[in-house]
Amino acid sequence: MNADELMLGLQMMKGIGNVSILRLTQNVATQMGIEDWLTHPFEVLREIWRLPIQKVEEILPKRESKAFEEGRKNNSFNQILCEKKKMQESGVCYLPIFHSRYPKKLLDITDPPMAVFVKGEINCLKKPCVAVIGARICSEYGSYVARCYGKKLGEAGVTVVSGMAAGIDGIAQRAALQAGGASLGVLGCGVDVCYPPENRELYHLLQESGCLISEYFPKTKASAGHFPMRNRIISALSDAVIVIEARQKSGTQITADLALEQGKEVYAVPGRVTDSLSTGCNILLSQGAGVALSPDRVLEELWGNPVWKEKETVDTKAKEQGLRKLILDALDITPKSLEKIYDEVSTKAEAKKELKEVAAVIMELCMEGKAKQNYVNFFSLKN
């Protein structure tokens, strides 16, 4: 029995959580005269397993001490080994708090997880890490910006940390991986569970070329209570947090608040004041968050990266003429209906244009990859 297994056994006890384990370890360590229990985990943990019940009751409240007693009886040595073997077989790595590969950044927060479960290559945490977070239900603008940040950060060699959720999180992580960068997904369920299921493809990508991390045991199902806890890990693992799009009072807001508490840099992407999905970001900005003008600027502000140079704007519109130019001018990142584009074009055009002409040209632009059809007859500029 080594320290890892003893810790695993403690965590396997039903009704014993982070707080109880922390209490036990600290109390026992003081009694043993050890200043920092993390330096001598084995001794402390062995002592805890041997602790007489009266002592446990002194340290833990009644319910927890009962749970501890039950757990000590039920979780035999064999069961612990069996659990360990299962994890090894499914490629899950168990890293307790005193483990050499346990992310050191997590130790800075007030309530670090006692252990994390990891799938994939955790070394990507050694690189600079930036969290890109935002709403699950996002606008076209949000997904555009998320893609843009994910790609740029990935190219710059920064690890994109996020929650692998639908919407902004997933889009940014996918873009980072596609750009050849690294990404780390912090899950609110077991690392062998794919949630949300529609992100299955990203889940596999992260396993192969990124990393998945969770404080929950494998096979744990996602539940609403897990996500705020997960958010503290996202912000703790990152050097800075970029909020792409968030409504007022959202999970993203919680993460941003946690990041501020943890003393991380928070950036927010400004949006139109009329967009409810940008309200959260704009509020953050008014409270003094950094303005995320562009990925390059954010990188420069964070690390003074020489990457930053004035971007030569390649104006794709410059070469265009006539109706094509008018249409490209009318198009925007937010989707517009054909009707609206037609209206804008016809007010600017010298000769009268017909709706069918405009439609044909837009489709041509879509085909050339300059525009994008978002919905049946909604179009936007493509990045």
Add this chain to the structure above:
Amino acid sequence: MYSTILSAACHGIDSYLVNVEVDASTGLPGFDMVGSLASEVKEARERVRVSLKNSGIKIPPVRVTVNLSPANVHKGGSGFDLPIAIGILCALEKIKPDCVKDILLLGELGLDGKVRKVKGILPIVMEAKARGICKCIIPMDNYPEAIQVDGMEVYGVSELLETLEYLQCSVKEQKELQCKQRSGLTKKRIMLPKESELDFSQLIGQEHAKRAAMIAAAGHHHLLLSGPPGSGKTMLAKRITTILPSLKSDESLEVSKIYSIAGLLTEESPLIQVPPFYNPHHTISPVAFAGGGKNPVPGMISLAHKGILFLDELPEFRREVLEILRQPLEDRKIHISRSSGSYCYPASFLLVGAMNPCPCGYYPDRNRCTCSEQEVKKYAGKISGPILDRIDLRIYTNRIMPGELLQEREGLSSSQMKEKVIRARKIQEMRFESQSHYNGEMNTDEIKKYCVLSDELHGLVEKLYQSLNLSARSYGKMLKVARTIADLEGEPIIKKEHLMEAGMYQEWQGGI
């Protein structure tokens, strides 16, 4: 004595002649009816007996036996009362057998001796004419629809005694009576269908949706409108009838036949001349939708024959109701098999569906819509693939801002659009050498034959495919729509812009 009277009954949309054989003989007095009868036909016994009595005709106590032949076909409907009554009188030698020879009789009797209207007169009279019968006596209420069939001597009666009087007249007198009746009605009849108050110019903005509606009407392409609440989907759909060409005479008769069987023809409109418009509520039952029932009647989809079937809030319809559409959309008719027999009703309608893009209705406007992508997909998924397969055009209607409502804007009016539609339909008539075959109904071979693309366009289609992430099934649909757009423009061959526009109406398969 024994007598035979000619009558008829409906089976599905078609009808068949029935011989009403009556025998009156001595024996224990009684009234028996045989010949595979439905309960309403069996009840004729009481109606006939009382009706004869109340008309002042005395029936001696004899044994009456009635047989409706062919005896192996199940007969329903209330139209046999009058022929049975006349048959009895004939068997009792109160009418000469020659008087009723080759005359088709039909009508329901009331206890007071009145003759009441029956369903399905039009198809019956048409069938009689086809069988070489040229004289018929029918209820007065059904008179306007019966005279729609040319070359048939029709006499409408409202009382049993009136029928007797007519039958006992000489041929010359009968002719006079007929002429008198007809001249009395023609005056009433020349009422043209009311000019519709609906017009496309009442629609503000929505020019692209109007164009899609025009393409749908021109090429008989089924149309699916999606859009937020209050964006004019229903308004648009209701106005599509105003740009459809009015029915041709054979089409009109065919549609009227269905209405006759359903008992929906009125004195004011004995013939359906404008394409019908039906919008069933989404709680409709499968039987009401497809037709059927104990006494089979045409369903909504058949009533919308040659017209528009508008299904508002498409995803809210019950799944089994929507799945009924599969066969009619393919074969343009519906087969209904019940224990009483199998029936076939025509159902060649233009399907116009309307739906919200998501449960809250505002997707893709993310300021208002809080539905997840999952929810949006689930909502759209309520309409099964095979149904979507058969819908050629998809369009999104925009929400109109209050400011736009006040703006003066000129838009196409119904008459302008109808003109274009008629022109495009003429081109199609020449192409298919048929009166009722349109671009939207082309099969794979016809697509190959009539939607020829140049080599350059072939490359373009492939590109369009990839960039729009179109599905394989969209290919044929896109070509068909492109063909109709070209027809609307009067172009003999499909050009690039036609194809591009057609591509826009396709079901779009995008992700986030």
